[in-house]
Amino acid sequence: MAAPADFLNFVDANKDRFIERLARAVEIPSVSGDPAHRDDVFRMASFLESQLRQYGVETKAVELGSHIMEGQSLKLPPVILGRIGNDKSKKTILIYGHFDVQPAQLSDGWDFPPFQLTKDDKTDRLYGRGSSDDKGPIFGWINVLDAHHSLNKPLPVNLRFCFEGMEESGSEGLDEFILDEVKKAKDSWFDGVDAVCISDNYWLNTRTPALTYGLRGISYYKVTISGPARDLHSGVFGRMVHEPMTDLIALMSKLVSPQGDILIPGVDEMVPPADYEERQLYEKLDYAVEDVEISAGAKITICEDKASVLMGRMRSPSLSLHGIEGAFYGAGAKTVIPAKVTGKFSIRLVPPQTPENVDPLVIKYLYEEFAKLKSKNNINVDNMHGGKPWVEDYRHWSYEAAHRATEAVYKQAPDYTREGGSIPVTLTFAEALGVNVLLLPMGRGDDGAHSTNEKLDVLNFIQGTKLLGSYLHEVNAGTKAR
Amino acid sequence: MAAPADFLNFVDANKDRFIERLARAVEIPSVSGDPAHRDDVFRMASFLESQLRQYGVETKAVELGSHIMEGQSLKLPPVILGRIGNDKSKKTILIYGHFDVQPAQLSDGWDFPPFQLTKDDKTDRLYGRGSSDDKGPIFGWINVLDAHHSLNKPLPVNLRFCFEGMEESGSEGLDEFILDEVKKAKDSWFDGVDAVCISDNYWLNTRTPALTYGLRGISYYKVTISGPARDLHSGVFGRMVHEPMTDLIALMSKLVSPQGDILIPGVDEMVPPADYEERQLYEKLDYAVEDVEISAGAKITICEDKASVLMGRMRSPSLSLHGIEGAFYGAGAKTVIPAKVTGKFSIRLVPPQTPENVDPLVIKYLYEEFAKLKSKNNINVDNMHGGKPWVEDYRHWSYEAAHRATEAVYKQAPDYTREGGSIPVTLTFAEALGVNVLLLPMGRGDDGAHSTNEKLDVLNFIQGTKLLGSYLHEVNAGTKAR
Numbered sequence: 001m002a003a004p005a006d007f008l009n010f011v012d013a014n015k016d017r018f019i020e021r022l023a024r025a026v027e028i029p030s031v032s033g034d035p036a037h038r039d040d041v042f043r044m045a046s047f048l049e050s051q052l053r054q055y056g057v058e059t060k061a062v063e064l065g066s067h068i069m070e071g072q073s074l075k076l077p078p079v080i081l082g083r084i085g086n087d088k089s090k091k092t093i094l095i096y097g098h099f100d101v102q103p104a105q106l107s108d109g110w111d112f113p114p115f116q117l118t119k120d121d122k123t124d125r126l127y128g129r130g131s132s133d134d135k136g137p138i139f140g141w142i143n144v145l146d147a148h149h150s151l152n153k154p155l156p157v158n159l160r161f162c163f164e165g166m167e168e169s170g171s172e173g174l175d176e177f178i179l180d181e182v183k184k185a186k187d188s189w190f191d192g193v194d195a196v197c198i199s200d201n202y203w204l205n206t207r208t209p210a211l212t213y214g215l216r217g218i219s220y221y222k223v224t225i226s227g228p229a230r231d232l233h234s235g236v237f238g239r240m241v242h243e244p245m246t247d248l249i250a251l252m253s254k255l256v257s258p259q260g261d262i263l264i265p266g267v268d269e270m271v272p273p274a275d276y277e278e279r280q281l282y283e284k285l286d287y288a289v290e291d292v293e294i295s296a297g298a299k300i301t302i303c304e305d306k307a308s309v310l311m312g313r314m315r316s317p318s319l320s321l322h323g324i325e326g327a328f329y330g331a332g333a334k335t336v337i338p339a340k341v342t343g344k345f346s347i348r349l350v351p352p353q354t355p356e357n358v359d360p361l362v363i364k365y366l367y368e369e370f371a372k373l374k375s376k377n378n379i380n381v382d383n384m385h386g387g388k389p390w391v392e393d394y395r396h397w398s399y400e401a402a403h404r405a406t407e408a409v410y411k412q413a414p415d416y417t418r419e420g421g422s423i424p425v426t427l428t429f430a431e432a433l434g435v436n437v438l439l440l441p442m443g444r445g446d447d448g449a450h451s452t453n454e455k456l457d458v459l460n461f462i463q464g465t466k467l468l469g470s471y472l473h474e475v476n477a478g479t480k481a482r
Numbered sequence: 483m484a485a486p487a488d489f490l491n492f493v494d495a496n497k498d499r500f501i502e503r504l505a506r507a508v509e510i511p512s513v514s515g516d517p518a519h520r521d522d523v524f525r526m527a528s529f530l531e532s533q534l535r536q537y538g539v540e541t542k543a544v545e546l547g548s549h550i551m552e553g554q555s556l557k558l559p560p561v562i563l564g565r566i567g568n569d570k571s572k573k574t575i576l577i578y579g580h581f582d583v584q585p586a587q588l589s590d591g592w593d594f595p596p597f598q599l600t601k602d603d604k605t606d607r608l609y610g611r612g613s614s615d616d617k618g619p620i621f622g623w624i625n626v627l628d629a630h631h632s633l634n635k636p637l638p639v640n641l642r643f644c645f646e647g648m649e650e651s652g653s654e655g656l657d658e659f660i661l662d663e664v665k666k667a668k669d670s671w672f673d674g675v676d677a678v679c680i681s682d683n684y685w686l687n688t689r690t691p692a693l694t695y696g697l698r699g700i701s702y703y704k705v706t707i708s709g710p711a712r713d714l715h716s717g718v719f720g721r722m723v724h725e726p727m728t729d730l731i732a733l734m735s736k737l738v739s740p741q742g743d744i745l746i747p748g749v750d751e752m753v754p755p756a757d758y759e760e761r762q763l764y765e766k767l768d769y770a771v772e773d774v775e776i777s778a779g780a781k782i783t784i785c786e787d788k789a790s791v792l793m794g795r796m797r798s799p800s801l802s803l804h805g806i807e808g809a810f811y812g813a814g815a816k817t818v819i820p821a822k823v824t825g826k827f828s829i830r831l832v833p834p835q836t837p838e839n840v841d842p843l844v845i846k847y848l849y850e851e852f853a854k855l856k857s858k859n860n861i862n863v864d865n866m867h868g869g870k871p872w873v874e875d876y877r878h879w880s881y882e883a884a885h886r887a888t889e890a891v892y893k894q895a896p897d898y899t900r901e902g903g904s905i906p907v908t909l910t911f912a913e914a915l916g917v918n919v920l921l922l923p924m925g926r927g928d929d930g931a932h933s934t935n936e937k938l939d940v941l942n943f944i945q946g947t948k949l950l951g952s953y954l955h956e957v958n959a960g961t962k963a964r
Contacts, residue, residue: 033814033816070813108713109712169814170815202718216717218717218817220815220817222815227778227780227782228778228779228780228782229778229779229780230591230779230930230933230934230935231590231932231933231934232778232933233903233931233932233933234800234802234804234828234830235698235700235830235901235902235903235904236684236777236795236901236902236903236927236931237774237778237795237902238742238794238795238800238801238802238830238902239742239784239794239795239798239799239800239830239902240774240778240783240784240791240794240795240902241774241778241782241783241784242740242741242742242782242783242784243742243802243803245802245803245804245805246738246739246740246742246802246803247740249731249734249735249803250735250740252731252735253731253732253734253735256728257728258724258728258729258732258855258856258857259724259856260720260721260724260725260728292719292722292723295718296709296710296711296714296719296722296723297710297711297712298709298710298711298723298858299858300709300710300723300724300857300858300859301722301723301724301858302721302722302723302724309722312720312721312722313718313719313720313721313722316721317721318716318720318721319720320716320720320725320727320728320817320819321725321727321728321731321809322716322727322809322810322816322817322818322819322820323727323806323809323810323811323816323818323820324805324806324809324811325811325812325813326811327803327804327805327806327811328804328805328826329805329806329807329808329809329811330807331552331807332515332651333652333702333704333826333828333866333867334515334804334805334826335700335702335802335804335828335932336804336805336932337802337804338804338805344810344815344816346716346815346817348716348717348720348721373740374740374741375740375782376780376781376782376783377782384815385815419717419718420717420718420719420720420721420722421715421717421718422717445718448712449715449718450713450715450817450818451712451713451714451715452712452713453712
């Protein structure tokens with residue numbers, strides 16, 4: 001049975017209230033990567049927990065201990081667990097989301113205050129940090145709970161929740177917690193879970209809903225070149241000493257070509273090329289090169305044909321140079337020779353690549369290339385974090401339910417996509433619980449997660465709420481049909 | 483006549499008081515490059531002016547108008563002019579110095595609070611930003627005035643002062659002011675100046691005083707690559723679009739080799755190689771490769787022989803990569819594709835190089851190399867500021883006076899050096915006044931100007947004060963001898 005009309009009507013009727021609640025969440029600057037905002041992440045956890053309890057969900061805030069960030073010892077934000085429903089005749093779905101956000105400052109170039117949800121009536125969009133990544137989807141689930149509770153309607157499935165507050169900072173502590181919880185002899189909060197649903201990614205474009213069955217992994221590196229005991233004056237030392245920046249820039253220039261080819265021997269070569277049949281999958285997606293151009297805001301795609309551009313994101317590894325720590329980064333014209341500089345770059349991985357088989361290639365290559373420079377400076381290469389890629393079986397009943405829900409709400413079939421980004425918890429759940437994981441995105445491809453002017457379209461928030469609820473009803477319908 | 487004994491004795495007897503006065507100057511964080519400290523630069527100007535007046539110097543604070551820094555319109559710090567003495571039988575010496583300093587923060591890696599003069603008794607050094615660059619020398623001159631005033635002793639020469647507050651930020655407004663002042667029909671503060679003395683550089687090593695007769699010029703560039711309308715997520719866009727950082731790093735890697743060779747065609751080639759005779763000049767200097775290693779704090783010289791290392795600094799151009807504006811520069815692991823990145827680099831110039839003949843080579847090369855990348859991003863190259871190199875006649879009476887003063891105070895002959903850095907005002911004075919300019923350094927080669935833990939040895943401050951005073955007396959003695 002599809003979602004009942006009273007649920008759908010309730011969502012439409014409560015649109016303004018739902019937006020207002022999302023605004024309250026966005027106003028809490030729960031930036032997990034900034035020690036100054038750690039209290040806000042805790043505040044956000046409490047707000048979320050109180051919302052869950054309000055609609056009859058039993059909750060538990062799980063402490064994860066402490067960690068060191070920027071030289072300070074800080075308490076990790078709790079994982080908020082929830083459970084509602086224990087009907088053996090129903091499926092049990094575990095929902096994952098995260099309530100922390102990326103850093104954001106007006107001075108980064110935002111047109112709106114990032115920690116205030118601004119509704120732009122011209123475009124019918126909701127601007128604010130976390131609007132789409134990932135507070136919008138989280139509060140989509142809260143809206144579903146709200147609707148069923150207010151209508152005094154039983155949920156069509158048993159629900160379990162696992163919401164974390166460190167996703168934007170490497171999900172510290174989460175994997176260990178999940179593995180421990182799964183292993184528990186009794187009373188595990190993940191007992192009886194039949195499938196996992198995660199809403200933390202995006203449609204491929206701005207038109208067509210998507211179901212996502214693959215993610216790239218990641219391996220993040222830093223390469224540090226050090227030499228002088230302190231920063232030097234370029235007038236005094238220029239052309240007398242080996243400069244760390246010269247060495248670092250030389251190394252970073254040998255990692256990736258302007259056309260995106262990874263220059264580290266063996267890395268691109270691990271991935272077999274797409275055959276005709278696989279290429280057709282990408283040709284069929286509702287997608288045009290212009291979609292990338294619109295979401296990037298410029299005509300800068302590496303090539304001109306749709307399938308190649310899509311494969312670059314979905315089935316190829318990529319290497320991005322993020323920046324340099326320790327060099328001069330301000331405005332103006334400082335004539336410094338920085339003493340110690342750290343280049344940051346990461347590689348997005350696809351099967352059969354893993355951090356374990358890629359890291360040694362990267363590290364060996366950097367040391368070899370550094371030796372060729374014949375510099376007297378020192379090099380150090382570190383892997384900062386990593387995660388394996390993931391590809392799921394999209395013929396599973398959970399995907400089928402999401403497919404029917406999408407057709408019901410959006411009146412069109414979804415695109416089946418693989419994502420270029422990494423959501424490491426996906427793989428953790430898939431491996432630890434041994435169940436199917438569905439990625440069911442709420443937002444559009446141009447939402448600008450991690451960027452300035454992050455937004456969520458009002459339509460995606462409201463229809464998305466209907467989609468999440470409809471998915472649960474379709475899971476139930478699918479179960480009964482069998 | 484050499485400096486009289488009562489002057490020398492006064493300097494020794496007032497050592498603690500002189501240090502205490504320098505401490506008061508260092509406590510004013512007169513950072514010209516930071517709008518937040520602009521008031522402190524003004525405060526420093528007033529403090530300096532009051533010191534000059536206290537010892538009978540007529541002063542004038544010259545307003546230079548406003549400029550834009552970091553989007554703010556700011557009043558430029560004044561030039562502090564001074565004059566004392568008008569005896570036609572004496573030489574007139576113009577003293578230049580600057581009372582602004584480089585930025586400094588404890589978190590940059592200082593062992594002492596940068597804006598507090600810390601006397602380290604173990605090493606007998608004075609640590610603090612500006613201690614050596616350039617407040618130490620400026621207050622050396624104040625000490626000389628103080629001594630003569632207190633001893634009721636006439637100065638052996640007429641003195642003129644020109645102290646500026648924007649030296650660390652491109653000396654904005656100074657050149658125009660000097661040229662206007664020189665052109666004045668009457669009452670120019672620079673009327674009758676016979677020679678200029680600037681104390682704003684360093685000994686070659688830590689043992690031997692130096693007279694400096696050459697400076698490298700500079701041309702400072704920024705190259706900006708832009709593409710996306712905003713920062714992008716590397717998971718979502720990696721290997722779909724041309725990334726500005728990839729292009730920029732490729733370009734920056736083509737500017738200079740790890741051995742310091744400038745890779746821009748035509749730039750190194752402008753400078754004729756040293757012949758046997760010129761090489762001997764460098765062989766003779768009191769200098770060892772270890773001196774560079776000590777001041778850099780590491781064994782990182784590009785080569786192993788003394789003359790080549792010295793020529794790298796004194797008679798060769800150099801290219802340093804300073805950093806990147808707009809890329810990720812923090813700690814941690816941000817997976818951003820920065821939308822717009824600006825590489826900063828500068829070239830130190832030696833004759834016959836000038837910004838005018840080097841800039842076109844640099845700009846043409848960058849555009850050509852960018853075209854080869856076949857990127858769809860955009861490039862923009864700008865020259866941020868520039869200054870010509872300068873070489874002076876060191877057989878002049880002003881150098882001879884400084885030579886005798888050095889032998890009298892330090893009991894050894896000075897090294898005759900060329901500096902790797904740039905003091906653009908040197909050339910302005912030389913050209914505008916048409917007189918000899920002497921660079922008479924107070925500090926040592928390991929003082930760490932522009933770096934963390936900048937210091938001035940107590941010995942250099944006290945003997946340096948004697949040197950400045952003795953120089954004036956030797957100028958007078960030389961005049962009478964003729």
